[in-house]
Amino acid sequence: MLVINTLFPLFFLLLLGWGLKRSGMTDQRFLAMSDRLVYYVFFPVLLFWKIGSGTPDQGVSGGLVLAGLTGVCLAFAVSLAAIHYFRISAFQAGAFCQACFRFNTYIGMALVLAVLGEEGVRNFGILAGVVIPVINVLSVSVLVWYSGGKPSIRQNLRYFVRSLVSNPLIIGCVAGFLFSRSNLVFPVFVSNSFSLMTAVTLPLALISIGGSLRFKGLADHARVSLVAAGIKLMFLPAAGFLLLKAFQVAGPAFTVGMIFFSLPTSTAIYVLSGQLNSDTELASGAIMISTLLSFIPLTLSLLI
Numbered sequence: 001m002l003v004i005n006t007l008f009p010l011f012f013l014l015l016l017g018w019g020l021k022r023s024g025m026t027d028q029r030f031l032a033m034s035d036r037l038v039y040y041v042f043f044p045v046l047l048f049w050k051i052g053s054g055t056p057d058q059g060v061s062g063g064l065v066l067a068g069l070t071g072v073c074l075a076f077a078v079s080l081a082a083i084h085y086f087r088i089s090a091f092q093a094g095a096f097c098q099a100c101f102r103f104n105t106y107i108g109m110a111l112v113l114a115v116l117g118e119e120g121v122r123n124f125g126i127l128a129g130v131v132i133p134v135i136n137v138l139s140v141s142v143l144v145w146y147s148g149g150k151p152s153i154r155q156n157l158r159y160f161v162r163s164l165v166s167n168p169l170i171i172g173c174v175a176g177f178l179f180s181r182s183n184l185v186f187p188v189f190v191s192n193s194f195s196l197m198t199a200v201t202l203p204l205a206l207i208s209i210g211g212s213l214r215f216k217g218l219a220d221h222a223r224v225s226l227v228a229a230g231i232k233l234m235f236l237p238a239a240g241f242l243l244l245k246a247f248q249v250a251g252p253a254f255t256v257g258m259i260f261f262s263l264p265t266s267t268a269i270y271v272l273s274g275q276l277n278s279d280t281e282l283a284s285g286a287i288m289i290s291t292l293l294s295f296i297p298l299t300l301s302l303l304i
Contacts, residue, residue, distance in 0.1 A: 038205045042201040043168070045194060051172075086227055099232060105128055110206060139269075209291075234297070262298045
């Protein structure tokens with residue numbers, strides 16, 4: 001029942017978002033605007049409030065962060081090997097590679113909040129804040145490489161720093177972490193305002209994700225999309241489980257880690273692939289298949 005009660009609402013909102021888009025009640029302009037509101041306003045405030053409400057002694061597991069970084073790098077390495085083994089074209093390589101290791105932050109946060117509450121949000125938020133800059137560097141590097149360029153160390157460092165200082169989610173995490181260590185507390189009226197403001201965050205994000213799911217290109221790219229889904233939803237959770245055990249991660253942090261490793265790929269791969277000359281139809285198909293199949297590893301992550 002825990003699995004059904006936790007996962008069903010998430011996938012119901014995804015389906016609702018898809019249905020609203022199909023019926024014409026929402027459109028691409030609405031989805032783009034809601035994405036911006038969630039990304040730049042509601043989600044950073046949610047992270048700041050939830051992490052800032054914690055106490056300084058509620059530390060984040062260093063083993064969890066190390067396992068997350070190691071897992072992402074392993075999936076990245078396996079994706080590069082798969083590009084060669086399955087003879088994936090240079091045009092598809094960037095989208096394929098991203099689909100193997102990027103993760104959907106909004107689905108992860110919704111699930112962690114439902115299962116573990118504020119302690120889980122704190123762990124997941126800081127884990128995401130550490131991993132996202134690394135993922136952005138890997139993503140841009142592989143896209144540039146397969147488009148014919150060769151990113152230098154200076155370029156990669158610039159991508160990394162830009163991701164650190166300009167990502168609203170990272171800013172929200174860092175601000176919340178610093179506030180939690182300031183010995184200050186949110187006044188009741190401020191906390192109530194944040195509660196009301198952020199209540200819309202995850203439902204709006206999930207509806208927006210559902211509305212952005214496309215079947216376009218799915219049939220033509222099913223084989224490559226399934227390979228990417230296999231790495232993202234089979235290899236990465238299995239490797240993540242071993243890494244969490246190796247780094248002696250236990251309790252709620254272990255559950256956060258397993259949810260993180262089991263998440264579907266991010267919808268951001270579609271946008272980035274389009275900007276850096278990779279196959280957007282493959283990206284669309286990979287997002288759809290990864291989202292639909294993620295129910296399996298997410299279910300197992302909650303049962304372990």
